[in-house]
Amino acid sequence: MQKKSKILYIMGAGRSGSTALSVFLGAAKSAIQVGELTQLNHGNLAVSQCSCGSLLSDCICWSQISCLKSLEQETQERARTLEKHINIFKYFFAYKLPSCYQNFHEELFSEILQHCDQERVIDSSKYIGRALALNKCDNLDVKYIYLVRDPRGVIHSFAKNVQTSRGLMSACIYYNLVNFTAEIISRTLLKNKVLKVKYEDLLNDPKSVFQNIANFTDLDCISILTKIQTEQFFDIGHIIGGNRLAKKASIQFQSHDGWCDELPLFKRWIGYFLTFPLNLLNRYKL
Numbered sequence: 001m002q003k004k005s006k007i008l009y010i011m012g013a014g015r016s017g018s019t020a021l022s023v024f025l026g027a028a029k030s031a032i033q034v035g036e037l038t039q040l041n042h043g044n045l046a047v048s049q050c051s052c053g054s055l056l057s058d059c060i061c062w063s064q065i066s067c068l069k070s071l072e073q074e075t076q077e078r079a080r081t082l083e084k085h086i087n088i089f090k091y092f093f094a095y096k097l098p099s100c101y102q103n104f105h106e107e108l109f110s111e112i113l114q115h116c117d118q119e120r121v122i123d124s125s126k127y128i129g130r131a132l133a134l135n136k137c138d139n140l141d142v143k144y145i146y147l148v149r150d151p152r153g154v155i156h157s158f159a160k161n162v163q164t165s166r167g168l169m170s171a172c173i174y175y176n177l178v179n180f181t182a183e184i185i186s187r188t189l190l191k192n193k194v195l196k197v198k199y200e201d202l203l204n205d206p207k208s209v210f211q212n213i214a215n216f217t218d219l220d221c222i223s224i225l226t227k228i229q230t231e232q233f234f235d236i237g238h239i240i241g242g243n244r245l246a247k248k249a250s251i252q253f254q255s256h257d258g259w260c261d262e263l264p265l266f267k268r269w270i271g272y273f274l275t276f277p278l279n280l281l282n283r284y285k286l
């Protein structure tokens with residue numbers, strides 16, 4: 001029987017800190033973080049770049065992954081469809097995954113682990129559709145972190161004029177949709193496979209959060225905590241996609257969230273009340 005590839009998948013809304021968490025987790029013994037692998041299904045891989053600045057075909061890491069060279073456009077298109085938010089409801093029924101999706105992803109994760117000589121891949125794609133599709137692959141052993149952040153932090157991040165920006169209303173609608181869906185999926189289709197992590201807990205009490213992650217997975221997180229305690233930098237490595245952090249060579253753990261000083265008062269109030277049921281659930285206070 002083929003050995004299942006181990007994956008730790010980070011899901012949740014954009015701007016919730018998934019890239020930073022993924023980079024921290026990449027410092028765990030026997031783990032490799034590779035960014036948002038869903039981006040491999042978007043666009044032309046021949047001109048896609050790694051975070052190191054090289055084309056994937058020239059990168060010392062990604063050029064070794066042979067299944068990328070034979071990835072067909074049709075497989076990419078089917079993957080994009082499968083991972084769309086709108087298709088999430090299909091997974092509640094007896095939904096069979098197309099073999100091209102399953103074969104490509106099983107090969108991809110197996111090759112990454114083999115090439116990097118590690119035991120678990122950290123995929124920070126965030127998409128819930130992808131989380132469910134990977135869960136259906138026979139030879140993947142996937143565990144999930146559902147990362148949630150205070151909506152005011154997400155609103156503040158979306159207001160910055162970098163990557164995709166969103167206005168206050170749009171950010172609140174998006175936040176509600178993604179987080180309600182993640183809550184439902186975590187309690188149904190992915191029951192017992194999801195660890196919920198609050199971004200604020202990660203900033204305020206990283207020791208407890210990484211201890212929980214270590215208990216939930218088989219990751220040894222001691223090296224992560226040592227780096228945080230000694231204020232060392234975390235290498236970004238060779239990642240796909242990710243936010244502006246991915247453009248840096250390394251990042252440092254910071255316990256302060258900028259929105260607390262910078263978000264205007266009226267946006268805090270409106271944003272808080274427009275996402276109120278989730279704030280009650282997640283115990284975010286006004």
Ligand SMILES: [Zn+2]
Nearest residue numbers: 050052059238
């Ligand atoms: Zn690279």
